[in-house]
Amino acid sequence: MTFADGALPTIKKLTVEIHSIGEGFERTDLYPLIELPNYHQRCRNPRCRGGGFDLGEMVYWTLLGSRSTKNELSFACSGFQESAQQMEDCDTQFELKITAEYNDVPSVKEAALA
Ligand SMILES: [Zn+2]
Numbered sequence: 001m002t003f004a005d006g007a008l009p010t011i012k013k014l015t016v017e018i019h020s021i022g023e024g025f026e027r028t029d030l031y032p033l034i035e036l037p038n039y040h041q042r043c044r045n046p047r048c049r050g051g052g053f054d055l056g057e058m059v060y061w062t063l064l065g066s067r068s069t070k071n072e073l074s075f076a077c078s079g080f081q082e083s084a085q086q087m088e089d090c091d092t093q094f095e096l097k098i099t100a101e102y103n104d105v106p107s108v109k110e111a112a113l114a
Contacts, residue, residue, distance in 0.1 A: 010067075013101040016059060020044045022077075022092035031055075041094075043077050048090040051079020063098050071098045 016031040022045045029041075043051030053075075063071045077092035 010102050011064065011100060012103045013099075014059070015099050016055065017097040018055075019095040019097075020092060021095070022090070043079050043090060043092050045077070045079070045081060045090055045092045047081040048077060048079040048092065049081065049087075051077040051090045051092065053078070053094065058096070059098055063100055067102060069100055069102075072096065 018029045018031070018041060020027055020029070020043070022043075025044050027044060039055045041052050041055045045051065062068075062073055072095070074093060074095040077090040077094065079090040079092075080087045081090045
């Protein structure tokens with residue numbers, strides 16, 4: 001199941017904070033957003049190739065899918081960077097703080113009584 005299946009309408013508020021730490025840079029991006037689907041967070045390492053991650057999928061699978069209200073996670077970039085002689089793993093680390101509020105959804109029992 002993905003966002004496209006209609007998971008988003010139950011979300012009232014969603015905030016995503018992405019802290020990127022790598023060689024020569026460190027920055028925080030704040031997303032008070034609802035337009036997460038298909039959003040690809042790019043790696044901040046200018047030498048990184050194929051890095052970053054799919055923010056929408058990440059938020060869905062680690063939080064929204066289970067209707068959790070808060071989650072923090074950290075992981076390494078999956079991209080590669082060119083060094084003098086070879087390709088090596090990108091050393092960027094991402095730290096995410098995600099909080100969500102949901103609209104009330106009637107329980108099965110309430111729906112049956114309505
Ligand atoms: Zn990277």
